[in-house]
Amino acid sequence: MWKIKDLPINGRAVLAPMAGITTLSYRNFYKPFGVALSYTEMVSDMGLIHNNSITYTYLESSHLDHPLAIQLFGGSKETLVEAIKIIENGNYNYDVLDINLGCPVPKVTKAGAGSAWLKRPKELFDAMEAVVKASTKPVTAKIRLGWDVSTINFLEVIEGLEKAGVAMIALHLRTRAELYSGKVDYEIARDLGRKMRVPLVISGDIYSLDQAISAIEITGASAVMLARGAMGNPHLVKQIDHYYKTGERLAEATLAEQISYMRTYAKMLVEQKGEQTAVKMLRGILPKFLNHYPFMKEYKMILVNKIVTYADIESVLNQIEVEHLNKTIKI
Numbered sequence: 001m002w003k004i005k006d007l008p009i010n011g012r013a014v015l016a017p018m019a020g021i022t023t024l025s026y027r028n029f030y031k032p033f034g035v036a037l038s039y040t041e042m043v044s045d046m047g048l049i050h051n052n053s054i055t056y057t058y059l060e061s062s063h064l065d066h067p068l069a070i071q072l073f074g075g076s077k078e079t080l081v082e083a084i085k086i087i088e089n090g091n092y093n094y095d096v097l098d099i100n101l102g103c104p105v106p107k108v109t110k111a112g113a114g115s116a117w118l119k120r121p122k123e124l125f126d127a128m129e130a131v132v133k134a135s136t137k138p139v140t141a142k143i144r145l146g147w148d149v150s151t152i153n154f155l156e157v158i159e160g161l162e163k164a165g166v167a168m169i170a171l172h173l174r175t176r177a178e179l180y181s182g183k184v185d186y187e188i189a190r191d192l193g194r195k196m197r198v199p200l201v202i203s204g205d206i207y208s209l210d211q212a213i214s215a216i217e218i219t220g221a222s223a224v225m226l227a228r229g230a231m232g233n234p235h236l237v238k239q240i241d242h243y244y245k246t247g248e249r250l251a252e253a254t255l256a257e258q259i260s261y262m263r264t265y266a267k268m269l270v271e272q273k274g275e276q277t278a279v280k281m282l283r284g285i286l287p288k289f290l291n292h293y294p295f296m297k298e299y300k301m302i303l304v305n306k307i308v309t310y311a312d313i314e315s316v317l318n319q320i321e322v323e324h325l326n327k328t329i330k331i
């Protein structure tokens with residue numbers, strides 16, 4: 001067990017924030033596999049200030065959805081503090097306030113938010129001090145190595161954030177310039193977690209239990225953050241959680257298990273978002289559950305391109321069951 005300030009975190013598998021992915025349904029679905037900490041999708045400070053109704057939906061949580069970090073992004077100290085006041089006054093059920101200092105998207109960085117903060121560390125530390133003061137919940141931050149290869153400054157940023165009162169730091173081991181490509185190298189952060197005053201969470205390329213073990217061993221992080229590697233592979237959360245609680249290694253999920261996960265998750269998202277929106281989102285996620293299983297290419301193509309209703313999804317899943325799991329169709 002480790003802690004974010006006084007908040008106990010029971011496990012080493014953290015579910016990464018992912019805009020457009022880590023909806024309440026996604027978090028509720030992944031939670032029972034052993035998620036130690038979840039994050040909302042990133043929430044715009046200006047969206048809150050200007051009363052954007054979609055922004056407010058990102059703040060929804062459930063009784064199961066804990067510990068939960070609300071992830072806020074914004075480009076100035078003043079607007080971040082104003083947004084925190086709105087969250088504080090809004091009776092939202094969350095445990096941690098996280099500030100996004102890593103988002104590389106131009107729309108975000110042009111406003112000075114996300115990874116653009118890494119280019120102005122002095123202003124960042126001043127803003128984070130104010131954020132920590134404004135928040136009654138522990139404040140964490142998610143950063144990158146730096147803006148680009150010639151301005152790698154994560155050590156300086158981490159030190160400043162610690163001084164500002166930040167209670168945990170998640171480090172994505174890529175620069176802003178790398179966006180999401182290229183393999184990450186855990187050696188860049190060797191022993192970092194062992195030297196820091198606050199816990200470190202490592203993000204980047206965690207696709208297997210062995211990668212999680214290496215990342216934790218090399219960096220001394222308290223946990224790993226699961227992003228693309230766990231999309232369609234909730235079992236990875238279970239493998240990591242179980243390994244660190246028992247020392248045992250669990251097998252990969254079977255195709256039958258994956259089909260049942262797809263059904264459950266699709267139903268949850270349809271319930272939260274309505275069929276039309278949910279199915280659009282599911283086109284991006286469901287095919288990933290079939291990666292690494294033979295003879296699934298054709299079904300993945302249908303899921304990516306053709307599904308329109310929940311019934312279409314059922315029909316694909318039934319077909320896989322009949323053709324690959326030797327099930328008969330009930331009439």
Ligand SMILES: Cc1cc2nc3c(=O)[nH]c(=O)nc-3n(C[C@H](O)[C@H](O)[C@H](O)COP(=O)(O)O)c2cc1C
Binds near residue numbers: 017018019102142
């Ligand atoms: C589709 C997508 C959306 C993301 N959205 C966010 C976000 O809202 N906030 C954030 O801090 N990171 C976000 N990230 C970054 C991830 O949390 C993670 O740090 C990154 O993907 C590296 O991990 P990976 O190599 O295991 O995918 C996003 C990543 C992806 C792929």
